[in-house]
Amino acid sequence: MTAAADQAGEIILRTRGVGKTFGKFVALNNISAEFARGAITSIIGPNGAGKSTYFNLLCGAFPPSNGSVEFEGKDVTGLPQHRFAHMGIAKSFQITSVFPQLTTRENIRVGLQALVSRYDIWRPRARLTELVERADALLALVGLWESRERAAKTLAHGEQRALEIGMALASQPRLLLLDEPTAGMSPEETRTMMDLIVKLAKERTVILVEHKMKLVLGISDRILVLHHGELLAEGTPQEVRQNEAVKRVYLGQREH
Amino acid sequence: ALAVSPFRINLLQAEEAPIKIGFPVPLTGPYGAEAQDQVRAGQLAVAQFNDAGGLNGRKAELVVRDDKLNPGEAATRTLELVEKEKVNFVVGSLSAAVQLAINNVTKERGVIFNSISQSDAINEAADFSKYTFHEALNPHMTSGAVGRYAFTKFGKKVAFLTADYAYGHEMVRGFLEVGKEFNIENLGDIRHPLGTTDFSTLLPRLQSLKPDILCISNFGRDQQIALKQATDFGIKKSIQIIAPLLSHASRVAAGPQAFEGVVGGCSFYWGIDDKFASTKAFNDAFRKMYDGKLPTDYGALGYGGVRTVLEAVKGAGSVETDKVVTALEALKYDYYKGPQYYRKCDHQSVQSVLVIKSKSKDMKNESDVFEVLSTEEPNEKNLRTCEALGHKS
Amino acid sequence: MAGLSFDLIALQLFAGLALGAIYVLFAIGLSLIFGMLTVVNFAHGAFYMVGAYVGLYLISIGGNFWICLVAVPLLIGLFGLGVERVLIRPLYGRGIDYPLLLTFGLSYVMVECVRIFFGKTGYPFDTPEILQGAVNIGVGYFPLYRLFVIAATAVVLLALWLFLEKTSFGLIIRAGARDPQIVRVLGVDVSRVWLIVFGIGTAIAGLAGLLAAPLQGVIPEMGGTILAEAFVVTVVGGMGSIGGAILAGLLVGVVVGMTSLFAPEMAKVSIFALMAIVLIVRPQGFFGRAGLMS
Amino acid sequence: MLQISKLNAWYGASHALQDISLEVSRGEIVCLIGRNGAGKTTTLKSIMGLMGRTRGSVTFKGEELLRQPAHVRFALGLAYVPEERRIVQGLSVRENLRLGLVASKQKKREAELIEEIAVIFPRLAERMDQEAVTMSGGEQQMLAIARAMIAKPDLIMLDEPSEGIMPVLVDEMFELFRSMKAQGTTVLLVEQNVELALGIADRAYVLDQGSVVHQASAQALLADNEIKERYCSV
């Protein structure tokens, strides 16, 4: 059992009244939420509800217009994004974002390296053999071992999605933010990915945005529902599934 | 007896390498035409030397290189000429910066360099060396001659339009120095960046100063455009424009309209052939060699620059540097424009300066573009003193 | 120096604006090609120069300035079409570096060809008879021909604006610069559009060259200096923005005009200082959209 | 209407499609399913003319397509919604929609057509002047579909249209495809949401490693346990 799991239940991340406006448009309004260590929390909500925006605030891609973000008890509001990564927050992008010309393995390796060496201009990187080993392990984990020497841009869409997750994992985050990790994956791979997420969550905290409700309801410990930039509902999967408002604006009538 | 057997001559030539004169000039770039003329005239001087039997049968050869009007390229080319081609002398250049670059390379290696382009700096002690000669005029001399002529004729209120670089500053300094003698009133010196293509924002300012004389101290295309646009702005109606140096090629390129009525200086104009036998001889030889073409100012400098060196070789009877230097220092010559000689302290060629005016009517041929207003005879007094240049004694 | 009268400052301001209009004319063709095809046309100056020489040639064989005004852009535009078709087209989608290098080489070739056919020395180019002389503009005299150039610039800009705004061309071009494939998928033959834009851009360059000829004469190197200025105007205005180019051109003109008054030797560097300041404060220029071509 | 026989395609040296044959009749909804990397996208790209090297034959309305550039294929009535959406950077939502119209032969005025599409996707109507790439993932997907639909193509190819779309809207979207079919538009659909897709499709092809491995009516496939096991949702 890892330390993370020992302290399960403790609050790892907290937002206090965060909001984000783009020009006049309020994308996110006054969200206060807490995320427990070791849990899988899902954020759902209609398209354009502000989920990705919220994610971007949590991983520091841009600062909130108001409110504050607290990670492991420290106020991290407004820090540059790379600092978030150093602290142990990683995110996968909703729209695939990899290093296109580099090989799949190098993609992961570079992700790993960020924790070890960023400004060393002298020692050969070949000496960091351990990184390659860990990269290979991660490649195997996300099912890209066979494609390790291919340039990332030649991977099929689904494969790139898997690489996306692998890269997020590379920085060994304590908090993993996954923005629609299974979008574009076939059901079979989605299933594998779901298993992987559950496995990952044993050692770290996961926050997930997904539209595939079966998956979300199946693996989440807690669910937040955003709507029009506001927190519409919050609770266990059961509670959320029963929530009328959520049904109306998001789930629809069909049984998911 | 030697000359009877062609076989012997060939043998001799094979034994003795030709006298090589390196000739870096800007064949490409905006002064390509002038450079071409320099080469033509230089070749003429070499041909004459060879036809006259060379140095006891040893022929001369001009090794032409394109310096692209870039000092760095010129320095590289000079290194090539000295290190690879093993030239005996270097003659050439057509820009102040380029000649200083060449000079810096040659003086370090003890090679004679005869510069055929204008500069005051090259006479100064810092850049000068005993291997440095300056066949061309320098800005101080042209400005002086033009100033002495103009300030008595056109008025005392003077404004300047000057290219902002050493050569421009040197020309203005020359004007101001003679200006002291004539008590001119300096209304202001407007400096434009080198390579300005539009003077429309400078001309209203100059006009508002209401000078009698406007000195345009720049060269080449800057000068052509400045004069053209000054004409468009109607400046010439009330103001006399003068320029320290009017080049033949610039006048041809810009056309009669732009240069109309402008008074300036130059080192040579083919039209003085009625005054000097040497000019006539030079013109004729040039014409003969180049299908009736007439030599230009820069061409004449190329001729003078090469010929002085070759004559000095003959005089010294050797190509040894020190002997040739001595011979050059002793040379009194008249090759194309009347008597000249190198001043001892700075190796500046003491020579006449022509004051000319651009023509727009009654032109006899396409080279007939200037009218010679007066000739200032060679006189060391018109040069900066050796002390002012930083030379001892 | 002698006092600065109000008239002088006003005249200086006007001269600056007038110069700015000429900058706009230089830059607009470049801006068009630059912003719309993401092709950094290093040969822009060469097209400009060839425009002036074609004008010179047409006049020498008996044409007049007014005929040139139509014929030169037409001929240079056609030439541009050929260049695009043969040389530029294979390079789309390869980033901005390759067209840049190619057009750089092309400018060498064009300049040298002109030197071979017309010689290295420049030629005078007379101002057309009825546009000679200076007219009083209230604060002082100003050459009539320059006023004519400003008017011509205005006409070109108006035509261009109508062309881009009132047709879908502008939209297609803007989209095509960023993602030509999707534009093709949406049924547009992007290559043809690019061909036309390149043709128009070069035609304007040729026209600018012709109009500049009476101001400064013609010489094979005349395109070199304007290129840097045109780049500045294009970039300061924001690439691909016609309005931006106009604003920037006038601004640059005024800046040059004012520095000419107070520190004339800095006139040239002031342009670059302006560009540095604008871009450091606003990295995409006045009207440029962030992210383009990064 | 669309007939593909022995279609081969390559990415550089890698042979991505091997002898694919399939056909789509007018007014049908046909579905392509298969795992990641099976070659579904490549098939659509080949039909649209976005693949470098292809061999075989693709005919549409009797015309051979393979030698034609993409814009000509559009003119014949093909439309394509790429999986990466390809929303054009620097253009607003409205401009992206206009882009869908510049080459169309629609008689109606541009504004009218945009209004029509806005009724179908109200979210787009709200955001007409927002820069399109700043929209949320799902919104961009809607825009991509709208942009392809606006010119009223005869055959529309959609690559994973439900990706990133919220459940309520997915239902609506498939409803929309059904109604498009009713209005005579043929649909070629690539979809990972196999159950839903088969729910509206007439027929489906299963691709694997660049080849067609199975084809059947949608009903038959839905009933097929093995297929369900492999390709249907979690």
Place this chain on the structure above:
Amino acid sequence: MTDATESIKQPDTTTASWYEFATKHRASIVAVVILVFPLVMPFTALAVNILIYGLYALGFNLVFGYLGLLSFGHAALLGTGAYVCGIAIVHFGWSWYAAIAAGLAGGLLMALVIGVLAIRTRGIYFAMVTMALSQCVYYLFYQAVDLTGGENGLRGINVRTIDLFGLRIDFINPMVRYYVIAAFVIAAFFVMSRILASPFGAVIEAVRENEMRARASGYDVTLTRLLTFVLSGGFCGLAGALQALHLSIVPIEILHYETSGLVVMIALLGGMGTFFGPMIGAAVFLVLENIVSVWTVHWQLIVGAIFIACVLFFPAGIWGTLIARGRR
């Protein structure tokens, strides 16, 4: 932007034998080439120029080829190196190696200043800001006539002999000059290869490939860019210092934007983002220019046409194309 078809860095198993051989004996081949190089060149000064421009392009390529930023202001870095070195010798009488060190430091410092100002911009805008700033540098040096000689250039960097471990050697001798300068260039190449092979080298490429992702992975993109630019400045500053010693003058043209443009051309010609590309580009460009310009005054026609042909037929540059062939 579009589906660019650049050569993908894909190691392949079937390699041509010459390529294998060359990779294996890389170091010795370079040494041999450098040794015999001046003998096969038209003249030694040209060989030295090639080394210097190759070094200049090497530094530039770090920013252009590896970091993916097109700088149009590298002349300022080269020129500062040259002027600082020259001024140290002419006005302060420093020894030659101290002056070289000063030149290198000057390049670093100038890169820091330009970098801090320009690093926020992207793409073509970055090219333009760097160009504008380098024009301002040009103007600064142009006006500081007392120090730099202004338009006339800085003259008098006359180092006749140099001290080397107590030995006085004749620096006027072209071959000596070549090998002394070659030693510096080789050292610089070694340092560059270390940088590229270092962890930071991987960061540079990552930032080029995808800035957003690099940031999310924990890299400070701005700082990486700045650091790379400054490193590049060091190489260019060294090149400038060597140039000053070689030519014994510093022409103001060294700061002109044409010098910035030249290095772009050299890098592209040789193969951007390849290790030896810059040197090969410099060699081909300068030799070509040299040979053709001795042969005809219309050398620009030929050079221009060759450029066009290279872009159309060898888009990866000469070395880039060779590598791609070799790998196959």
